[in-house]
Amino acid sequence: MSDDLLGRHDVLLADLDGTLYRGPDAVPGAVEAVRGAGERGVPTVYVTNNASRSPDDVAGHLAELGFPARTHDVRTSSQAGAAMLAEQLPAGAAVLVVGTEALADQVRAVGLTVVDSADGAAAVVQGHSPDTGWRLLAEATAAVRAGALWVATNVDPTLPTERGPMPGNGSMVGVVRIASGAEPQVAGKPAARLLQEARDAGSSTSPLVIGDRLDTDIEGGNAIDAATLFVLTGVSTARDLLEAPENQRPTYIAADLAALTRAPDDLAPGPRDGWRAEPDGETVVLSGDGGGGGPAGAPPRRRGGGALGRERVDGHRARRRRRRRLGPARARSGLTPRDWQRSASGHVGCLTGVRTRRAAPAGPPRIP
Numbered sequence: 001m002s003d004d005l006l007g008r009h010d011v012l013l014a015d016l017d018g019t020l021y022r023g024p025d026a027v028p029g030a031v032e033a034v035r036g037a038g039e040r041g042v043p044t045v046y047v048t049n050n051a052s053r054s055p056d057d058v059a060g061h062l063a064e065l066g067f068p069a070r071t072h073d074v075r076t077s078s079q080a081g082a083a084m085l086a087e088q089l090p091a092g093a094a095v096l097v098v099g100t101e102a103l104a105d106q107v108r109a110v111g112l113t114v115v116d117s118a119d120g121a122a123a124v125v126q127g128h129s130p131d132t133g134w135r136l137l138a139e140a141t142a143a144v145r146a147g148a149l150w151v152a153t154n155v156d157p158t159l160p161t162e163r164g165p166m167p168g169n170g171s172m173v174g175v176v177r178i179a180s181g182a183e184p185q186v187a188g189k190p191a192a193r194l195l196q197e198a199r200d201a202g203s204s205t206s207p208l209v210i211g212d213r214l215d216t217d218i219e220g221g222n223a224i225d226a227a228t229l230f231v232l233t234g235v236s237t238a239r240d241l242l243e244a245p246e247n248q249r250p251t252y253i254a255a256d257l258a259a260l261t262r263a264p265d266d267l268a269p270g271p272r273d274g275w276r277a278e279p280d281g282e283t284v285v286l287s288g289d290g291g292g293g294g295p296a297g298a299p300p301r302r303r304g305g306g307a308l309g310r311e312r313v314d315g316h317r318a319r320r321r322r323r324r325r326l327g328p329a330r331a332r333s334g335l336t337p338r339d340w341q342r343s344a345s346g347h348v349g350c351l352t353g354v355r356t357r358r359a360a361p362a363g364p365p366r367i368p
């Protein structure tokens, strides 16, 4: 099976939440997919923007769920952020840590000194902690305004909770940004540093970046010129995919990680038998029912239940606000935004098995 997707790559750089697990549970099939890749000689590096937990804790959680994860298989944005500080500061320099003890440990591990006030701070590092309050943000603001180096582990505006999205590190970074007028250096996805470190730790030459978010995982993978696999098991939806700007378009699209053992051509965006995508004003209309047979090895069609089954991409409306953001740029593959939508629509229809509002067209698909 060396002609499948796994056969093209020597390491998987996998996102965690929404890709390998959702809350307390593993995504169905994810453990088997990661274990299967390992048995084929393709290891997984677990890459997370969450700076609040130590690599040891992250590996422990993954192992409880059944993933073959050890501490050194985990790369966190706090590790990448600490490395960025160490490169730019003399040994022992004072760093104001706005974050958890896990982040402070990473700062100490690279030979720097952790402090809790702006006085004498050569740098500020900011990562998520549910305990961050005004006084510490004020210290960070004072340090940044005085010229301290400022590194953010990540700038995710929200983080998922059982009560819905809540302020993430990017929101707290925004407080200091507004108050100081400065911009931080960023370690986590979609910035390149975290994924670069994950790739280089194993001397990989052909990594596959896997994730559920187009604006972090896929954009980050594109930033390091890696192949990317977008899975529809987490945050970003089929609609997000169709509206994705150039730097957020994945190399491969799949329902879930079972795709690792499928042929790459079946996973690349493109026309699919039995589906047709046609522009209609500001709308791209997807029609058909996959009755043309679909590509060999295509995933089973799903209906009802789960984020995938609820998604509807027929009658997709590319709103003017979004279209302006797409701009005139051409895709990595040379596709215009409209051509990208037409191309990806067929694939999404094949993946999701959505019914159309319009009757299935007579005759063969017209898109080559």
Ligand SMILES: [Mg+2]
Binding pocket: 015, 016, 017, 018, 019, 211, 212, 213, 234
């Ligand atoms: Mg995720």
